[in-house]
Amino acid sequence: MSVQFIEQNGQKQYAVMPVADYEKLLEKAEMLGDITAYDQALTSEDELVPAEIVNRLLNGENKIKVWREHRGLTQAGLAESCKMAQASIAQMESGKRTGTIAALKKIAETLDVDLDDLV
Numbered sequence: 075m076s077v078q079f080i081e082q083n084g085q086k087q088y089a090v091m092p093v094a095d096y097e098k099l100l101e102k103a104e105m106l107g108d109i110t111a112y113d114q115a116l117t118s119e120d121e122l123v124p125a126e127i128v129n130r131l132l133n134g135e136n137k138i139k140v141w142r143e144h145r146g147l148t149q150a151g152l153a154e155s156c157k158m159a160q161a162s163i164a165q166m167e168s169g170k171r172t173g174t175i176a177a178l179k180k181i182a183e184t185l186d187v188d189l190d191d192l193v
Contacts, residue, residue: 137192139167141185156180 075095080088115122130140142152142163149167153160158177165171166181173181175189182189 136167136169138163138181138185141187141191142167145185147185152181152184155184 075091075098077095078090079086080090124144127140127144131137138152142149147155149163150160153163156163156177158180162171162173162177163181166173166177178192179189182192185192
């Protein structure tokens with residue numbers, strides 16, 4: 075890499091280099107940023123959510139259903155854990171019922187998500 079320095083009053087003010095070298099530096103800086111982000115994601119205590127789940131949520135699928143299936147629970151299993159009727163879960167998943175705050179809190183706790191993830 076060849077660099078030419080331009081000085082003003084005896085101090086280096088600018089560095090001039092070939093465009094190809096500059097582009098390589100940009101590419102390496104971007105790659106370093108990607109590696110750093112990846113390393114931070116691996117060491118984070120936050121749950122990493124698979125793209126399939128994120129896409130389903132973004133596509134407007136029922137949030138309770140998506141998280142329930144992601145956690146490997148049936149409607150009956152979720153209902154039992156929440157001390158609710160399976161029909162109540164089914165109605166919430168179909169949109170026929172919204173559920174009380176208390177019910178949604180129980181569901182969120184069972185699914186290990188924030189209440190905000192369900193509403």
